[in-house]
Amino acid sequence: MNKEEDIPSIEDVREEIRKIDDVIIQMIADRVNLAEKVLKAKKMDNLEINDEKQNEIVLKRVEESAVKNGLDVDIVREIFVKLIEMNIKKQYELLNKINQIK
Numbered sequence: 001m002n003k004e005e006d007i008p009s010i011e012d013v014r015e016e017i018r019k020i021d022d023v024i025i026q027m028i029a030d031r032v033n034l035a036e037k038v039l040k041a042k043k044m045d046n047l048e049i050n051d052e053k054q055n056e057i058v059l060k061r062v063e064e065s066a067v068k069n070g071l072d073v074d075i076v077r078e079i080f081v082k083l084i085e086m087n088i089k090k091q092y093e094l095l096n097k098i099n100q101i102k
Helices: 010-033 035-044 052-068 073-101
Strands: none
Touching (some): 010 073
């Protein structure tokens, strides 16, 4: 068997990456779409939208996961800071809609 036959083309690899990117985007959307449930739970428990303690719990958890997976902890932390910001922004948008209806 020729070694070159085992090497995928760049197009094949890029297609695999594109598929993974699509999954990542869908998962981000799913995460942000949980903002409404999170907002309702926070209102019920009388919590602030930006829960710094919970943010740090999430960041610590993903940092540990990054280490286990051999990923750059600082970059993973940056990604999750952005994800948290997206969720907080969505919660404020939902809160503003609720307040406009009242």
